[in-house]
Amino acid sequence: MSPLDAAQPDPRLTTDSERNETQMNPTAQAVPETAVSPEPTPAARSRIEPIYVLEGVTKSYRMQGRTLTPLTGVDISIMPGEFATIQGPTGGGKSTLLQLLGALDRPSSGVLRLDGIDLAAARDGVLTRMRAAQIGFVFQSFNLIPTLTANENVNVALEGRGMTASTRTERVAEALAKVGLADRGGHRPSELSGGQQQRVAIARAIVAGPKVLLADEPTGNLDESMRDEILELLEGLNREGLTIVAVTHDSAVAKRAHRRLRLDGGRLHEVRR
Numbered sequence: 001m002s003p004l005d006a007a008q009p010d011p012r013l014t015t016d017s018e019r020n021e022t023q024m025n026p027t028a029q030a031v032p033e034t035a036v037s038p039e040p041t042p043a044a045r046s047r048i049e050p051i052y053v054l055e056g057v058t059k060s061y062r063m064q065g066r067t068l069t070p071l072t073g074v075d076i077s078i079m080p081g082e083f084a085t086i087q088g089p090t091g092g093g094k095s096t097l098l099q100l101l102g103a104l105d106r107p108s109s110g111v112l113r114l115d116g117i118d119l120a121a122a123r124d125g126v127l128t129r130m131r132a133a134q135i136g137f138v139f140q141s142f143n144l145i146p147t148l149t150a151n152e153n154v155n156v157a158l159e160g161r162g163m164t165a166s167t168r169t170e171r172v173a174e175a176l177a178k179v180g181l182a183d184r185g186g187h188r189p190s191e192l193s194g195g196q197q198q199r200v201a202i203a204r205a206i207v208a209g210p211k212v213l214l215a216d217e218p219t220g221n222l223d224e225s226m227r228d229e230i231l232e233l234l235e236g237l238n239r240e241g242l243t244i245v246a247v248t249h250d251s252a253v254a255k256r257a258h259r260r261l262r263l264d265g266g267r268l269h270e271v272r273r
């Protein structure tokens, strides 16, 4: 995915992004420094807006004269700082839903608001900027460029943002350090383990400071110990405030999330514990 033209942000997006900073850290913004309790006041809490609101979201594809409708009516709100997982049968529309959440595609009908902006109705340029400013993606197959080093792979996500080379180098180093790979920046994907490759992919996804991380089967290609490492890394990022929505077939992964969702029959349901 290209960061595209985020260097010249839409004024509306800038405003919303600033508002979202408040949502991500309501305590710091809403409570005066002198306050005794670090907890947001009830009034402040009521001002926290969902990061995603989906109402009656459908998605249909037309293929060879047939219409396929993997999503028939998805209703959900996701709050800033949540870690939600989505399970469901294969072919059930999980990746389709993640693509909609990631502004890579639009719903066929319904409302899908990210940070207050309806992605179903927004212009293409707005979707592009939302992707660049708000969203990081992680995939099952890592999707690293094999000929580039870890540093270079992460650096790709900062292209076109109007940063100096030295700022980019610094940001890349910080992101790789955050995923525990400070000493592997010069390695190509083939010189890294599967778990390390996924760490590089996560560094690439977070280097531009997104609000949301969308992960499609992030541990699907990893053995159990690597899966746990990646899970712990995701949990750490979530504790720092990153909202995470992860599709998974693995119940062990789903059980670790705050919120378990299941996509079945084209609709999303809460899974009770």
Ligand SMILES: Nc1ncnc2c1ncn2[C@@H]1O[C@H](COP(=O)(O)OP(=O)(O)OP(=O)(O)O)[C@@H](O)[C@H]1O
Binding pocket: 061, 062, 063, 068, 070, 088, 089, 090, 091, 092, 093, 094, 095, 096, 097
């Ligand atoms: N671009 C597309 N064009 C046409 N049909 C599509 C497209 N993308 C997905 N589909 C169809 O939509 C349905 C849902 O696919 P999707 O990839 O979202 O399922 P999934 O739940 O992610 O499955 P899996 O668990 O196997 O990854 C499938 O029947 C698929 O063939």
Ligand SMILES: [Mg+2]
Binding pocket: 094, 095, 096, 216
């Ligand atoms: Mg899928």
